[in-house]
Each structure stands twice: as structure tokens, then as C-alpha cells.
Amino acid sequence: MKDYFGYHDKVCVVTGAASGMGKAAAEMLVDLGAKVYALDVNEVKIPGIALSIKANLLEKSSIDAAFAQIPGQIDRFFGCAGLSGARTDWWVTFTVNFVANKYMIEEYIDKRMPSGGAIALISSIGGLHWENYAGEYKKILQAGTWEEMMDVMHGLAPQQAYAPFAYILSKRALNAYVAKRARYWAKKGIRINAILPGGAATGLQKDFETMAGGPDKMVENCGLAARLGQPREMGEPLVFLNSDMASYLTATLLPVDYGDTTLKIIKEKKSLTNIPVNLKILHMPFVIGLIMRQIQKGQQG
DSSP states (O other), rough: OOSOOOOOOEEEEETTTTTTHHHHHHHHHHHHTEEEEEEEEEEOOTTOOOOEOOOOTOOOOHHHHHHHHHHSOOOOOOOOOEEEESSSSHHHHIIIIIIHEEEEEEEHHHHOOOOOOTEEEEEOGGGGTTTOOHHHHHHHHHHHHHHHHHHHHHSSSSSSSSSHHHHHHHHHHHHHHHHHHHHHHHHTTTEEEEEEEBBOSTTTHHHHHHHHHHHHHTTTTSSSSOOOOOOOHHHHHHHHHTTGGGGGSSSSSESTTHHHHHHHHTSSSSSSSSOOOOGGGGSHHHHHHHHHHHHHHHHHH
């Protein structure tokens, strides 16, 4: 049988591989014959992977130690690790969701990926409208080193600001990064894309239910499906984007939300995320209190 996906013997690095979408993608890659190096803060227990590497994406030193265990050539990179902001502070949420991805890509993938390689990231439909709010993330895109990104991030918002807004901002920045860096990667023969999941039944499900105002509200982010997406239903398009079957796709921000984004485009549904999320007033304690009370009100019906 012809290897249409082209993963056989390819070195694939997958972050967030211990659970959810990252685990689903890693399992498929193993089935497709890839050599999977799985990074996670927890042990990755997937039969057939090349190596499970414990890595804390909050720490530059931990990322560096992880990549020291990975071969010199990386054929595919899957950035799947992420936080919702429901249980972590603003800085932690933004670091894992954006800073770590940018650092890994620019410090390691750029130096180790040959022509023909591909990068696929997990963003979110929460990061839609990124093009309307460039001023919110412009400086962090321009920052070079880990330390420079940390400095910029600390200036964007207080550590104890409303962390779910860090989630939205990090996904906007990730979408912008894919779009704006595609030309650079194309010159090297490398593609970069991202999927934008809607509501999904992952380990973060309870977090997003809380932020949405309850389980029913979260299902409203599932387009015409009337149910949450499953991890494998997100992992499959992610694996596709990094495969040979998608060789003419780059700078693609692919909504995986059963039509939810399209419903917003044709005005059959209102987009609740087309708002600024990094105004200074939004970081003030009394405003955060108002937001939390509004969420609690929504949960109570």
C-alpha cells in the first residue's frame, strides 16, 4: 500500500502528548510508522513511541533539556500543549500557549527541520479575529529570545489578570504567527499551519464549561454538531496538515468546529470573541470581579 501520508520513519515531535488532542495525534503517527518523540509534563504512555520526554514548557531550561534528547533532524513538529487559563495565572497561560511554541520553533525547529518539513499547531476558534487586534500582540511577535518574550509578556498584563483573556490573546498571537511567518518558512521549503478547534471533550473540558457559563453554553461552540468534538476528531486534521497529503497547504488556519465559524461569517450566529482582551481596564480587580459574577450568573441560568 502506498504511504500517501508520508510519515514512515519521519521524526515527529509532539508536545502535550500525554492526553487529549496531542495524545490522539501521537497515536495516529505511531500507526503511520513515524518515530514519535513525545513531550509532556506528565509521562506519555503510548505504545510504539520512540521516546517519552518530561518537559515543563514554562521553563526554558526544561525545553532545552528535552530537545537535547531529540535527533538532530526533525521532520514534523506538532505544537499541541496548551492551557485554558481557568486554573492558571495570566503569565503561565500565555507562556505555555504562545511563548514556548515560538521559542521551540525558532530555537530548534528552524535549525533542525529540512526542506519538505512541516509545522502544525493547535490554536482555537477563540483566537478568531486576530487580524483586528494586532496591537495587542505585536510586540510579542517581534520579540526574539526567551528572555525578551518574558519581558514583553510581563508588560502586557499583571500576573493575576484575568487568565482566560490570556488564552484568547495567546491564540490570536499564534494565528498571527502562522500567517505572518509562512513566507519565511516557504523560502525554506517548510509549511506551517494550525487547526482552530471548537468545543472538545478533552481534559480542559470542565475549564471551558466554567468559562462559557456551563456545559450547554460550551456546546454552542460546536456549530451544527450539537455535541462536543472528540480528541481524535481534532487530531486527525492536525495529522493531515503535516502530511504529504497537504503538501500545497501553508498559512492555513483551519477551523475544526463543525461549521461554527461559518455560521458566524454568514451572520447566523454572533461571535462573542470579537472584542479587545488586553485593555488595561480589563486587568483591574473590580473589572475581573464583574466578569466572574457574570459567568456565575450564566451558570445559574
